[in-house]
Structure formats: structure tokens, C-alpha cells
Amino acid sequence: MIQQLPEKLTSGARAGLESLYGIDAAGQDITLQSTRKEFVGEFTIVTFPLTRLARKKPEEIGTELGKYLQRELPEVSDFNVIKGFLNLVISHEYWIEFLLDAAADEAYGTAEKNGERVVVEFSSPNTNKPLHLGHVRNILLGWSTSQLLSAAGFDVKKVQIINDRGIAICKSMLAWQRFGGGETPKSTGTKPDHFVGKYYVKFEQHFQEEYKQWQRSDTAATVLANNPKQLSPEDFWKGYKNKYFNTYSELGSAAKDMLLKWEDGDAETVALWNKMNGWVYEGFDETYRRLGVSFDKLYYESQTYLLGKDMVEKGLEKGAFYRKEDGSVFADLSDANLDQKAILRSDGTSLYITQDLGTARLRYDDFGATRMVYTVADEQNYHFQVLFELLKRLEEPYADGLFHLSYGMVDLPTGRMKSREGTVVDADDLMDEVIQEAYQSSLEREATSELSEEERREIIRKVGMAALKFQIIKVGPQKRMTFDPKESVDLQGQTGPYVQNAYVRTRAVWRKAGERDLTAAANYSGLEPTERELISQLYAYPALLRDAAAQYDPSVVAMYCYELAKNLHKFWHDVSILNADTEAAVAFRLSLCRTVGNVLKSGMGILGIEMPERM
Structure with missing residues (x-):
């Protein structure tokens, strides 16, 4: 790979400061950034901080330093100064050399392994319900972050801790025991985790009915009469539900008794627990497979809750x-x-914090990781602030490498999801919906008409999953988001299928070009504006991956892929590829298409999105 420009430009600027102003600039921090789109150039040196050293106005420094760099560095072909910003225009020759170098490297952008190991925790569901939309955001964020860190050179281990014990799990178990009548996922033809989740909802339904009946009892009348805040009966009973569950509820008492039996190792209770959790794991595995995610190790709360x-x-x-x-x-x-x-x-x-202390140590013993990333919703921000502070005070060797990948919750247009009331969007149903929408959209196009039905279905699956994944990942983790299923399957605009379509175009032109000798590309002597824009975007890819990994933010990669796809579509519209005026131009533009395609596939692959050959 030819020498990286940022280092060459900053070192050239330091040499210019010494030559022009007699400044010892060896340790001087040069502020270099990408040129804003409304100005000509690719790199900008900020001259405001240099005024004290050079004792000149920012504009004068920019002009003098620009002339020096243009004279001394062959990579700089021109410059312009806007107030305190020196915008540098990079030569056609440099960009052409870079593009041909990058075009030969299918792994362009990804870093060599740095020897540092990172553990990334994500998903970590309860075993009383299927995975839902909230889990989908967690899973996609955790998976893409793990892939991003891997692309940046880290050795990544993906883990989850499955919350397989506690009162919520016992609610599902008790409901099936009392109301199931011996039915099973197989006997009802129900996906196993959905089957168990149905009984979690059923427990809540029976509990609410029990609670309503109790509110008409003499005991409830006495409780209400002692209402210290003089709340309305409706508001009072809403706030009293947990107290009722723990004090008066027969169902609540039975669920708590079941939990105690489990903790005491009661054989019958443990057998029921194993059976129903086994059903859930079978369902989880199918959902994870459809989402394209996997784990290196699973931890179970039933095995870790005594740790610490x-x-x-x-x-x-x-x-x-x-x-x-x-x-x-x-x-x-x-x-x-x-x-x-x-x-x-x-x-x-133990408390949850006790367990988490022990689990952190266990993971360090298992993997020797110097970094650990916890993908957990922002409702737990305080918990992780405390956990990390405690581990620092315990002087754990990994304490400085802990990061809470905090993300905003996902709402529906109708409000928050509630598992107990069954008002969730199941992950499986969501995937089915976006794939069906992709199928309906495909009926309007003939591009895949020559393929078999199986091949078309596979393309449709990839397009639908891209619509879902991109829609969620493109939102910065810290932002709370409202997920509208109808909006998410829009196959135009800032979407996964839009990016996929750009990649498909690069593949289509290669199929049409056939076997072609591209050595003539080295003789290409001019660059169109859209070509320069694409090449400068490609140039930014390795640094962008490093920066995104440092921020644990895959949305940066998603938006980069979208902007790259948008510029490819513009390039496609503005210039001719196979019918270009010269063989050098044809070869160069094919090389450019190939590199853009490789980078789109790489970036979208980090997001867990597969790229079809046709759409």
C-alpha cells in the first residue's frame, strides 16, 4: 500500500512551518481533517492554531503553506484557502495509484490482528419468552460491534449470559403446569420459545383475573380504606399489584414456592425447568440462525448467580x-x-451486582480478555457505572477495559412493548414480515426472472433481512428509536436494499465485461468528479473502521455504506463504463467498480448483511 496521506501531509506541514517561519515544529500538533463537501479538496489543514507560532493571519499562513506543500509534495496538485482552512487537492496520479493498489486487495480496509482480545456480550435473554424486537436491536448491535472490532484487528469472543432462573421463569412453568393440559410445542405445532412465552402471558392473564376478584373481597376493602395518599381506587390498585403478588396472591405464592423448590434442587421442579428451558433454547437457536449470529460461549445465570x-x-x-x-x-x-x-x-x-462481579472474573479466567463490552439497554446505565467502579476498586486486571454499549430502547408507534401483556413484536414474525415485503417488491421487477424459484427465494431472504438489519443498525446506539414495521421495509432511500442494489450493479457490470485485461488502467490520466469522490471515500474506509471500532458504533459503518452506494449510483449515471472513450478508462472504471463492490460487501458484512449477486 502506498504511503498513507495524512502522515505525509502532516509531516510536510511541519517541514513547511520550519522552512517558512523557522519554527521547531517536530512536536507541533497539526489539525488535519476531511474537506467539507462544499469546498474543493480532500484534506484540510486548520491554520488558526498556527497564528501564535507564525505570527501571521490564518489566511496568510494557509496561502504560504499551501504553496510550499504544492511545491514539495507531488501528491498535492492544488489548494485553496477559506479563512483559516487550507484545503488541499490531491493529484489524479496519486488517486489512480491508490485505487489500483486497493483494487488488488480484497481485504482492503481490515486491519492485521493486534493480539488484543475482547469479549462482547449481547442478547442475554430470559427463558420465559421468545426473542422480540428489543432483543433484535441488542443482538444486531452486539453482533455488528463484534464484527467491527474483529475488522479493526481485535480477537473477539462473543458471549451471552442466559437469564434462566428467577420468578419470571417460574411464572411460565407454573402456568404450563396448571393450564397446559399436557400440550407441547410438537403437539400444537408451535415454535418452542413461542410456546413457552404463551404461558408467560397466560400467567399474567390469570393473575390479573385473580387480582380483580380479590379487589372485591373484605380484605381488599380494608387495604383500600387505609389508602394514605387518598388515591382513586383505580390508581391505588395499579400501584398495589406487586404488593398483592407478594402478600395475598395464591398464584404469586405458588410461583415463589416453585422458585424456592428450584433453589433447593427439588427433582420434579428441576425436571420441569430443564424441559421448558430446553424448549426455549431450541427456539432461540432457530432465531439466531435466521439472524445469522452465533456465540463462542454461553453463560447461564443458574450457574453464575452464586459467583462473586x-x-x-x-x-x-x-x-x-x-x-x-x-x-x-x-x-x-x-x-x-x-x-x-x-x-x-x-x-x-447474592445480588445482581455480586453475580456480575463474579461473571466478569470468570470471563477473564476463560479468555484472558483485556476488554469486555456489555451490550445492554440504557435502563441499566447506573448498574454498569457501579459495576465498573467496583472492579476498579478491586484492582481487577481488566478493569480499565470495560465498556457498557448502552443503547436506547425500541418503541412501537403505539408505545412501549410489554411482554406480560403480549404486546411485543416477535423477532420471528418481524423477519417473516420484511421478507414477505421484499417478495412483494420483487414481483415488480424482472431482474431475477431467469433464476429458479429457490434462487429467487434466497435473494428475497437476503433483501428482507438487509431491510431489517440496516434500519436498526443505522440508528446510533444512544438514540431511543421508534420502530415502524411498515417504514422499515421501504426498499428505497436510506435502506439496506438500496446499498445492496449498488453492489449488484458492480457485479452486473463485471458479468457483462467478461474476462478482461485491466492492466491498461494504469494509463488512465484523468479523473471525473464522481470518480474522485468515490476514490476519496474508499481511501477513508480503513480509518473509518478504526474510528468506529474505537467508538463501538456500527451505525458509522452503515451510513458510510449508504453514502458510498449513493455516490456509486451517481457515478453510474454520470459516466460510461464499458463504452468509455479509451480502453484505459474502461479498465480503470471496472477496477473502481470492483473496489467499491468489495468495500460495500466488507462494510455490510460487518453489519451482518449478505450481498446478493442479483436483485
Whole structure:
């Protein structure tokens, strides 16, 4: 690969400062950035910070430094100065040399392995319901981040911790035991995780009916009469539901009793737990396969919820934690603006934070990773601030490499999803919907009419999944988003299929070109504006991957792919490829199409999106 321009331009600028102004600029920080689209050029040097050193106006520095770089660096063919910004125009020769170099490298953009290992946790569902739209955002964000880090040179291990114990799981178990009548996923023809999720909803339905009946009892009348805030009965009962579940509910009592039996290892309860969790895992595996994701290791809360107690003892010995008179253990995090945090209950039982301490240590023992990324919704921001602070105070060797990949929740146009009420968009149903929409759209085109039905179906699957994945990943992780299924399957505009179509164009022109000798591309002497734009975008790809990985933000890659596709479509409209005036132009433009296609495939592959050969 020819020498990277940013380093050459900044070192040239330092040499210019020394030559023009006698400044020892060896350690001077030169601000170099991409030129804004409304100005001519590819790289911009900001001259405002140099005024104190050169004792001249920013515009004068820009003009003098521009002339120096144009004279001394063959890569700089021209320049212009806009106030304190020196815009550098890179020579045609440099871009042509770069393009031909990149065109020969199918792995262009991806970094060599750096030897550093990262653990990325994502998905981590409960086993009382199927994966839904909220999980889809988590899964796609976690998967694409893991692929992005891998492209940036890291050795990535993908994990999840499955929440396979607790009262929610017992609700599904109890509902099936009482209301299932022995039916199974097989006997009803239901996807196994959907089957179990149905009984989670059924528990809530029966519980709500029980609660309504109880509200007409004498006991409820006494409770309501002692309403200290004088709330309306409707508002009071809404807020009293958890209290009722824990104090009066027969269903609540039975579910809690089942949890205690599970914790005591009751054979019948554990057997039921294994059976229903097994159903859920079977369903999860099918959904993960359809989403195109996999894991290197699975952790289970049933195996980790007792972990962390030895780390609590370590914290007590180090003085990082303290024990209260009732036996509970706390950490004083007030100096980190996190208040007092309970680490262990007074009866010695673990809290979620205790478990997470132990799981972090377990993953370090398993993988030796210096970084760990937790893909969890922003509702848990405080929890992870506390966890990371505790691990720092415990002086864990990986404590400085922890990152909470916090993301906004996904709403529906009608409001928040609620699993207990069954108002969720199941991941499987969502995938079916976008694929069906892609099928309907394909009926309007004849581009795949010569293919077999099986081949067409496979293309339609790729297009539908691209519509879903791109729509979710293109939104920055921190943003809360409203997911409208109808909007997500729009196959035009800022969508996955739009990018796929650009890639398909690059493949189509290659099929039409046939076997062609591209050596004449080296003789191409001029660049059209759309060619320069595409090449400068291609040039930015490796640095963009590094920056996106540093931010743990795959949406940067999604939008890069969209902009690259948009410029390819413009290039396609503005210039002729196979009918260009010279053989050099034909060969060069074919090389450009090939490189753009490779980068689109690479970038979309990071997002977990497959690229079809035809659409």
C-alpha cells in the first residue's frame, strides 16, 4: 500500500512551518481533517492554531503553506484557502495509484490482528419468552460491534449470559403446569420459545383475573380504606399489584414456592425447568440462525448467580467494601457520585451486582480478555457505572477495559412493548414480515426472472433481512428509536436494499465485461468528479473502521455504506463504463467498480448483511 496521506501531509506541514517561519515544529500538533463537501479538496489543514507560532493571519499562513506543500509534495496538485482552512487537492496520479493498489486487495480496509482480545456480550435473554424486537436491536448491535472490532484487528469472543432462573421463569412453568393440559410445542405445532412465552402471558392473564376478584373481597376493602395518599381506587390498585403478588396472591405464592423448590434442587421442579428451558433454547437457536449470529460461549445465570462472593471477601480485605451491623456488605461510592451500593444481603445471599462481579472474573479466567463490552439497554446505565467502579476498586486486571454499549430502547408507534401483556413484536414474525415485503417488491421487477424459484427465494431472504438489519443498525446506539414495521421495509432511500442494489450493479457490470485485461488502467490520466469522490471515500474506509471500532458504533459503518452506494449510483449515471472513450478508462472504471463492490460487501458484512449477486 502506498504511503498513507495524512502522515505525509502532516509531516510536510511541519517541514513547511520550519522552512517558512523557522519554527521547531517536530512536536507541533497539526489539525488535519476531511474537506467539507462544499469546498474543493480532500484534506484540510486548520491554520488558526498556527497564528501564535507564525505570527501571521490564518489566511496568510494557509496561502504560504499551501504553496510550499504544492511545491514539495507531488501528491498535492492544488489548494485553496477559506479563512483559516487550507484545503488541499490531491493529484489524479496519486488517486489512480491508490485505487489500483486497493483494487488488488480484497481485504482492503481490515486491519492485521493486534493480539488484543475482547469479549462482547449481547442478547442475554430470559427463558420465559421468545426473542422480540428489543432483543433484535441488542443482538444486531452486539453482533455488528463484534464484527467491527474483529475488522479493526481485535480477537473477539462473543458471549451471552442466559437469564434462566428467577420468578419470571417460574411464572411460565407454573402456568404450563396448571393450564397446559399436557400440550407441547410438537403437539400444537408451535415454535418452542413461542410456546413457552404463551404461558408467560397466560400467567399474567390469570393473575390479573385473580387480582380483580380479590379487589372485591373484605380484605381488599380494608387495604383500600387505609389508602394514605387518598388515591382513586383505580390508581391505588395499579400501584398495589406487586404488593398483592407478594402478600395475598395464591398464584404469586405458588410461583415463589416453585422458585424456592428450584433453589433447593427439588427433582420434579428441576425436571420441569430443564424441559421448558430446553424448549426455549431450541427456539432461540432457530432465531439466531435466521439472524445469522452465533456465540463462542454461553453463560447461564443458574450457574453464575452464586459467583462473586469470594470477590466480596477480597473487597473487604482491601478496604474497598465494608460490612454493616446486620451483616450486609456495602461499598461507599460517594466519591464517584454513585452513593452507597449494597454488594451482599444481610443473610449472605447474592445480588445482581455480586453475580456480575463474579461473571466478569470468570470471563477473564476463560479468555484472558483485556476488554469486555456489555451490550445492554440504557435502563441499566447506573448498574454498569457501579459495576465498573467496583472492579476498579478491586484492582481487577481488566478493569480499565470495560465498556457498557448502552443503547436506547425500541418503541412501537403505539408505545412501549410489554411482554406480560403480549404486546411485543416477535423477532420471528418481524423477519417473516420484511421478507414477505421484499417478495412483494420483487414481483415488480424482472431482474431475477431467469433464476429458479429457490434462487429467487434466497435473494428475497437476503433483501428482507438487509431491510431489517440496516434500519436498526443505522440508528446510533444512544438514540431511543421508534420502530415502524411498515417504514422499515421501504426498499428505497436510506435502506439496506438500496446499498445492496449498488453492489449488484458492480457485479452486473463485471458479468457483462467478461474476462478482461485491466492492466491498461494504469494509463488512465484523468479523473471525473464522481470518480474522485468515490476514490476519496474508499481511501477513508480503513480509518473509518478504526474510528468506529474505537467508538463501538456500527451505525458509522452503515451510513458510510449508504453514502458510498449513493455516490456509486451517481457515478453510474454520470459516466460510461464499458463504452468509455479509451480502453484505459474502461479498465480503470471496472477496477473502481470492483473496489467499491468489495468495500460495500466488507462494510455490510460487518453489519451482518449478505450481498446478493442479483436483485
